[in-house]
Amino acid sequence: MEWTYHNPVKVTFGVEAYRSISCYVGDRKALVISTTGFVNRGGLDSLKEILGDKIAGVVSNVRPNPDVEDMAQLCADSHQYNFDVIVAIGGGSVIDAAKILGAGMGSWGETPATIRDFLSNGAKVNSGGIKPVIAIPTTAGTGSEVTPFATIWDNSLHKKFSIDNPGLYPEVAIVDPKLTYSLPELHTITTGLDAVSQAFESIWNRKASPATIAIATQSLSYSLKALPLLVWDIRDEKARNELMAASLLAGLAISQTRTGIAHSISYPLTAHYGLPHGLACSFTLPAILEFNLQHDDGRFAQLASSLGKSGTEELVVCLKRLLGECKIYMRIREYIPSSIAVISLLKEMFVPERANNNMIPIDYKIVQFFLEKSLESGIDALH
Template sequence: MSARFYNPVDTRFGWNSLVELASITEHQKVALVTFPEARGLGLIDRIQDLLGDRLVYIIEDVQPNPDVAQLRTAYEHFWQNAHDCHTVIAVGGGSAIDTAKVLIVGTESGRFDELLALLATGKPFVPARCKQLIAAPTTAGTGSEVTPWATIWDSASQQKYSLHLECTWPKVAIIDPQLMLTVPAAVTVSTGLDALSHALESIWNINANPISDTLALSAIEDILECLPRLHRDLSNKELRSRMALAALKAGLAFSNTKTALAHSISYEMTLRYGLAHGIACSFSLPLVLGLAWGRDQARDRTLQRIFGNDLHKAQDQLREFLHRLEVKTEFTDYGITALQAREMIDCAMQGARGKNFIGSQALCA
């Protein structure tokens, strides 16, 4: 059987590649979606200089884990005041890019609740209108710049929505490691571990193929080597570039496989326990590695190219790697009992991402 790999995103990578915004958006009205610290870092002024009067609308108050409470106002203001924009540029981490993906999907009424109602059905739909998205990540980890998915959180109702349409694939991704130089240590670690999870999740995945494996293996090797070094030397341009490329490779890998069990576990860890996404989806990686091991010979061979042939040593290697980055790896470390953890894992297995895990059917039987 042949392998199929598809990714429609025009991807630009390199130091100072943000300057390409000017040529990419020529003759277009542009809206910018970014995070609160962007102005203080000079990012908004820099983009304004690149685009001039083409930049007609700015949202600069994006918060982590986009929640319906904030998105509703931003969405409706956007469609009231920037409906004539051709392109939305997201500059920031996964939250900024996910927010932009939500904004570009227009409803007939321009009301956010109409979009939520469509998402709640869980069925595909064709939006009434849609804008073009350019994504420029400022962290090495999200992968959102080369995938169509956005997660919308509803903390009040303790649920989440997943948005993914053909039009939510970014038109262009600009991966400029220079934008990542000022990312603090905790965020560098959390987002880097998100990328590690993306890569591993694409391997222990029913949708894995030789192309996604090649990207994932290369990403894992780089992250295991680079992330601890970068944690100690945050201004190192070479390490920033290598991590940016590793995160891109991980993003490309899971753009074709989707994520699996560790991410499915992470959603409840974020909703109920407030864990940052990168930590929520990575703390369980040693456990999930053990659940994946022995389920599929081809997947075992791929994992063993990184970790060797001994499962316990492989789990110890991954656990020690996380501990060096000051990440705790047991459910009990987060105040969760063994029974609660078992129930959480069982529930995660039943989720859409959990069903991508190679061991889900055997473990649920």
């Protein structure tokens, strides 16, 4: 057995960890990147109290699932400031946009076309190096604060740029569960399901190692308990803390393994219908788990035991129950017109870079099986 693990991100986790940001910025000037929602909720006022004149400027126009048009505007807005480090405070979209901005400063113009070329080339870091990023997540789900990945969309082409580049690792991740306490129910559920999906996909991954399986298992021990509690009581702070820990750990796991077929299936559903990522990447999980259980090499038996289950079949039951409690098909129905619309995107759903990460080889027919199996229980809700 041979494996390696390397993640260069310095992580600090805990309630009120957010207040430690000044020591990580140090003597540098910071560009703050966030959303209008964060500013409207008074978050910027708190940040200004902590950082004071270390803030060189603020850009707060990042939207969910940023596309090349958004990145062009972000680049133009950022160029008016002289800064040394980027402080990204927000969900995965904010952190992804900040990572791409940091890697691309000086490498592109301020047009969608030049940004599209930069992303098509894998977002290679410019010769002058990158602007380091201090990532502060305000959602519990993407794990972007500890990964070398970023997602930018091209809505005009219904296309997604999924960038995997070691230069995109943030310098520091400050993970403060308190920043999620006011997160609405839908965002809590969708981002939480993303964390669940990442952890499972790290376990049934051909690149899995003892380290990533252990990290992903701990993630699931938190998320599978915390997410149902938050469905029933969105104010449960202990569950918020555990879901934030689950998200961080899932991010650490996929930073090594990458995601798999569930994420591959999700991309066109988000691109064509705007289906929130957490819903898109989680509805197939039970079917994929059942398939991979047929080839268990011991990892699922170990997972079941660690989670207090009597057998591996209970993992499937647990997943189905979670999706039911989160009312996933009712939520999908708000975006997708029919189950036929889902199946029609099959060819776009098979992304080799993701599909080939599955522990057992899969092809188009198996992906179609995953879709049909997943839609059985919710097909009526999709009509």
